[in-house]
Amino acid sequence: MTNIAMNLSSTDQARAPSGLSSIPFATRRKFFLVAMALPAVAYVIALGVFPLVKGIWYSLYEYNLLKPARTHFVGIDNYVNLLKDADFRGAIANTVIFTVFSVAIELVFGFIIALALWRDDRFNRVCLTLILIPVTITPLVVGLIFKGLLLADYGMVGYYLAQWGLTDPRGLFATPSTALATLIFIDIWEWTPLVALILLAGLKALPGDLLEAAAVDGATAWRTFRSITLPLMLPAVMLALTLRTIDAFRVFDSVFVTTGGGPGNSTNTLMVYAVKEGLSFFNIGKASAIANIALLGVAIIAACFILMIRHFDKRANGR
Template structure:
């Protein structure tokens, strides 16, 4: 019987596979399996209160997401929150990146200070701002009410402005991260191209519009993808500040899914909401990646 012998390359591949196997099993157990399980539950009328009365409903849970008034409002709020936060954070982050572009000791110190909000968890940020904006004892909310600015119950109690307050909180929290990504893109720009534009007589605005921005497109799209996907699945801050209120004005898709699954135990409907949110994020990421590739092709052709 011939003996099984392995070459050095084959043995190395098997060794690397065995080393990666625990991580792969962890990803399957923690990420892939719950995702597949949620996809399966979304086709069933499955409620933890009555687990023995489960029935197959097909696409009814998905249809309910678009026919239910609360769910439609959550979808609209999620898109509005995502578009507003990413747009504002892109502007603020790019402005901060330009201010911190010059490599100096002062800018390095300022960058470290600017990044402090990013080190805080979203739940902590939400609790801090909820306390600050409280109309009864909050440092900000009390004086706003005393000055007659905003509603009597505080800014978070008004359905017309509560979502925009959450948008402002998210901008304070994550604009430094956007600035860090864009700053890395600025520092990777070829200095000879910028020096050539300066030599040709281009002023600061012309260099920004004609040289810096076109070269920064890959970094901009990367920042938009990362922040867009993170903003679309926002849950922590609305949960601890408003709980989706008042009158569902700050309800988001992830918050609604958690409410349906953990508060009303409607696992099938909650899974459908989460799956739709996942599809939305995948579509947005695919569109942005397509834009990145096109921008990269144009840059290489030129």
Template sequence: MSIATTAIPSPRQPSRRKSLRFDDRRQLFLLALALPAVVYIAAVAIWPLVQGIGYSFFDYNLLRRGGAKTFVGLDNYVQVLTDGTGQRALINTFVFTIGAVFFEFILGLGLAMLLWRDGRFNRICLAFLLIPVTITPLVVGLIFRALLAVDYGYIGYYLAEWGITSPRGLLAGTTTALPTLIFIDIWEWTPLVALILLAGLKALPGDILEAAFADGATSWQRFRLVILPLLLPTVFLALVLRMMDAFRVFDSIFVTTGGGPGDATTSLMVYGVKQGLQFFNIGYASAIANISILCIALMAAAFTLLIRRADVKANEQ
């Protein structure tokens, strides 16, 4: 008698899904975190920039019926560089940027050296020194326009009364308006340069300074041979930040002189805003904006080369 045996099926093993490695999950998580910021930058910065570059090659005016655009190539750029107002705006912008950044760096470095030592008096002075930075450039322009007014200003009235300035005031003179605007920018942004340089000074290694002092180096030698070479990265940061901001100056000029008298204080940004929002010449205004971006990039590259050469020379010594 044979006993039939039936095979008992073995239980199925649960399938194992291929799980991602920890590094892959971490990269996906970081990508998910950065994605909203990337989308925002692309929508707010990159796309308008690309659109502006495209508009700059067209004769595009919103006042024209139907908003027709005509391809003109580089004619808008040529017109900016050959037109009298465009040339004056470009020159004014470079004069304003170089003059403001130069004096802000010199004064800011001097203030940073004076406030280098820790002390209650220095901390109090630093707190008061940062007040101009907290005021927006628009408000600063309105304040100085009121102070320099010849009929009711606390400064402008007496300057005109004593014959130091013309009866029209500093902001109304073709030779004094731009230097006055440079002074306003220096008053507002020198504390920021001083704060950046002061942070760099406080980060310097103390043992190197003590060794230079022990070797008998004078104060000028320590500054020229030790402090300044070590401070070059901070100097580069301060100069580039202020150069980029000064080259885009608009607020203080717009509320004080509006680019006048004539074209004496017209900057590239003021000229571009007038062309775009007053005359609705979008193609020409886009070319002006692109020229501004190109000039900022070239100046930043020049600063980079100068700082690198100075750094290499200092390391060789």
């Protein structure tokens, strides 16, 4: 790099003796790259990071937009109160249950679909294109679709489920014991295709000769899958897992549209709770505290995955 830069600067100087070229190329290159990156960095800091920091600040205040006169500094009281708040603990439990179950099922189901789509023929290419439709539909509309289908009174599916006594006559969304599971089902419907796509890309990147060699050596399909396919697929699996875990943890749209956190608090997730507190009740201090705890949750998830990926990398390289 330096070599070429030196080279460039000397030819540059020889050709164009303008003011700029008295500065060495390496320096000008540095300035140029900084100038290219700066607008994006500045923008994201000003309108992204700055509000986030402001959010930490707000969370230390008793601050309600409807009662501005009562605004005062309360330190970590908002957080302490949240820990004592049963609704908040419920929201954490719901979010964790939602995340674990939807991601686990999406991963297994997605892997099976990816294996079925592995061979590169026309049929599979058409399937892959069509299967991605749920991923592109507005999440809000996805919520509405299932709300409509599962209505117990006249929904295409919900009516029969209730008639045959498979579900509570109130319908899946209106029964506390089934509402969260139904939301998990919606998430699976919406995002399994994405997981399948990522895993399929992983499968297609596998070294074909290794799989052939295993087949020649007489390894059974299951053995090949377990000792070759699965370990080599780890990067793709980790990518899908990371993406989906973080997204599922932040679930908002489908819950907000279908149940709004109810019945009772049975589907209240962290995001829904924060949005309701902050933008419906204008309880900025409390909402910011909830949002910050969610932020911390995402950070912990991301850190876990990074550590796991490093660990696997080390093991793979150590061999």
